[in-house]
Amino acid sequence: MTSIISFGVLLAFALVIFCTIKWWNLRLIGPTPVGLFTFIAILFTSGLDVGLIMFPLAFDYPLYADVATEPAYGFTNPLALEFGFWGFLIWAFYFLTAFYFCAIEPRVGFFKIPVVKLLNNIVIITTCAFTGALFLIYMPYYIAEVGDGDTILPAFYIIAFLVILVAVLSSTDIKYVKVLSVASTFLFLALIAFMWINAGMGIGEFASTASNVGGYFANIHKFIVPLTDYHEFYLFWWFAWSIMIGQFTSRFIGGLTTWQLLAALLVIPSIPLALWFSVLYFYHLESIPTAGIANWAMTIVGITFVINSFDSLIRLYTDNLSLTVERWGKAAYVGGNTIVLFVLTLLFQSQWLQIQWVGTVVIALYVGCLGYIAFAKRDALSGITSTGSVPAE
Numbered sequence: 001m002t003s004i005i006s007f008g009v010l011l012a013f014a015l016v017i018f019c020t021i022k023w024w025n026l027r028l029i030g031p032t033p034v035g036l037f038t039f040i041a042i043l044f045t046s047g048l049d050v051g052l053i054m055f056p057l058a059f060d061y062p063l064y065a066d067v068a069t070e071p072a073y074g075f076t077n078p079l080a081l082e083f084g085f086w087g088f089l090i091w092a093f094y095f096l097t098a099f100y101f102c103a104i105e106p107r108v109g110f111f112k113i114p115v116v117k118l119l120n121n122i123v124i125i126t127t128c129a130f131t132g133a134l135f136l137i138y139m140p141y142y143i144a145e146v147g148d149g150d151t152i153l154p155a156f157y158i159i160a161f162l163v164i165l166v167a168v169l170s171s172t173d174i175k176y177v178k179v180l181s182v183a184s185t186f187l188f189l190a191l192i193a194f195m196w197i198n199a200g201m202g203i204g205e206f207a208s209t210a211s212n213v214g215g216y217f218a219n220i221h222k223f224i225v226p227l228t229d230y231h232e233f234y235l236f237w238w239f240a241w242s243i244m245i246g247q248f249t250s251r252f253i254g255g256l257t258t259w260q261l262l263a264a265l266l267v268i269p270s271i272p273l274a275l276w277f278s279v280l281y282f283y284h285l286e287s288i289p290t291a292g293i294a295n296w297a298m299t300i301v302g303i304t305f306v307i308n309s310f311d312s313l314i315r316l317y318t319d320n321l322s323l324t325v326e327r328w329g330k331a332a333y334v335g336g337n338t339i340v341l342f343v344l345t346l347l348f349q350s351q352w353l354q355i356q357w358v359g360t361v362v363i364a365l366y367v368g369c370l371g372y373i374a375f376a377k378r379d380a381l382s383g384i385t386s387t388g389s390v391p392a393e
Contacts, residue, residue: 001356005235006225008363012242013224015366016092016262019099023258023384028102033254038178040268041185042252046312047094047245048086050135050302053191054142056082056277061284063230072227079281080215084223085234086277087270088216093238095265097246100369102253103384108377110369111247117320123361124244124317128310129344130353135306136160136345142299144291161342163303167310168337171318172325177311184304188272191301195279198294199286209285210278236359243362248316314341 034042063070064078073081084090105111111120139156140147147153170176196206216223226232256264283290290298314337318324325333373381 001236001360002226002232004360004363005232005239005356008239008359008366009224009235011363011366012093012096012239016096019096020258020262023099023103026103026258026384027255028099028253028258028261029255030102030251030253032174032251034178034252035254036256036264038182039249039252039254040264042178042181042312043094043098043245043249043265044269044272045181045184045188045305045308046248047241047309048305049131049309050138050142050306052086052273052276052305053298053302054138056280057283057290058141060085061281065284070228070230075222076215076219077212078284079209079212079277080219082277082281083213083270083274084216084220085231087273088266089220089223090235090238091265091269092262093242094245094249095262097242098250098253098265099246099258099261101247101250103258104373104381107380107383108369108373110372110377113372116365116368119361120243120247120365121317121320123240123358123365124313124320125341125344126348126353127240127244127355127358128313128317129341130348130355130358131306131309132160132164132341132345133348133351133353135163136349137351142302144295159303160345161338163306164310164341164345165334165338167307168314168334168341170307170311171314171337172330172333174315177308177315180304180311181308184301184308187301187304188276191297192272192275192279194297195283195294199279199282199288201279201282205282206278209282210274212281213274213278233355236356239359239362240355243365244313244316248312310341 060082061078064073064081067074101111111117136152136156139159140150140152143156143159146155170180201209223231226235253261282288318333318337323333323337328336
């Protein structure tokens with residue numbers, strides 16, 4: 001699996017460089033363009049989940065600090081590693097797919113080929129359910145105040161069902177997706193501020209802690225291919241999400257040029273990520289407990305992120321498969337999607353579905369798309385000029 005993901009990552013970064021150089025000033029306009037802040041909010045909240053909120057303190061920082069067990073992490077500090085797993089360069093995957101679906105897919109139609117369309121939507125649905133299963137499995141850790149911190153109680157099944165239900169309801173109208181994404185972004189910023197104040201951290205302490213992020217940029221080349229099996233899991237996870245998030249968010253691009261889109265995706269989401277991870281790293285270093293209101297605050301924001309991810313993916317596959325509210329009615333749409341996703345979540349709870357498999361399928365789609373363009377649709381790209389524009393369709 002390591003060779004597969006390494007190939008996929010190197011291929012993706014090569015394509016990012018190629019597209020950026022070839023179409024540097026191409027102006028991109030999606031079918032339903034929005035302002036930059038709304039676009040980034042939709043991208044940020046759709047492309048991340050509860051793991052962003054809960055993993056750093058509960059799992060990641062202790063793991064990265066234990067260099068005796070994982071010596072591969074010894075070249076830098078835990079904060080730099082966490083940022084490298086979630087921030088900056090990794091967002092180039094979303095740039096590549098958003099650019100493709102805005103500028104190239106309308107001309108080549110690879111994802112309209114029936115077998116490709118079916119496979120892509122299977123990836124979307126299974127990843128959505130797999131994410132729900134992980135949310136259910138780790139809920140005892142997220143909501144530590146309920147239960148023994150290990151057993152999945154009946155209440156957690158109810159919460160998972162309600163999360164799916166709310167996400168399906170949100171997906172019924174694209175305006176709900178936009179509103180929830182923007183609201184979640186502000187909620188996340190408020191959580192950062194609350195956790196900062198709750199820790200009693202001063203500006204100097206924050207600056208000192210945040211400076212550790214520099215360890216990522218000093219060693220950025222080491223994050224391209226897997227450092228460990230855990231890093232490999234993260235990279236497969238990003239790949240599994242890359243096509244569907246790019247396909248969904250591309251419709252909202254509001255006139256950015258290619259280089260502006262790349263810069264926006266690399267830099268803007270990385271700022272709140274760096275703030276968040278720095279605050280949590282201070283908690284880790286100072287052994288500050290989060291039991292009580294702090295943990296509940298993180299849980300609420302984490303659940304909101306799960307809903308955001310779900311509603312974006314649900315909206316995407318229902319549009320792709322014409323399983324829309326307009327066609328089936330709101331009751332059938334909500335009931336059908338909620339039941340199917342909840343049942344799949346329960347089936348995937350055993351973790352028999354591995355995200356590495358999904359990521360491998362996505363890498364195969366990348367390769368298939370390149371081959372299709374090279375052998376069947378090369379002329380379709382001749383009309384895309386480096387200084388032109390791609391209008392909404």
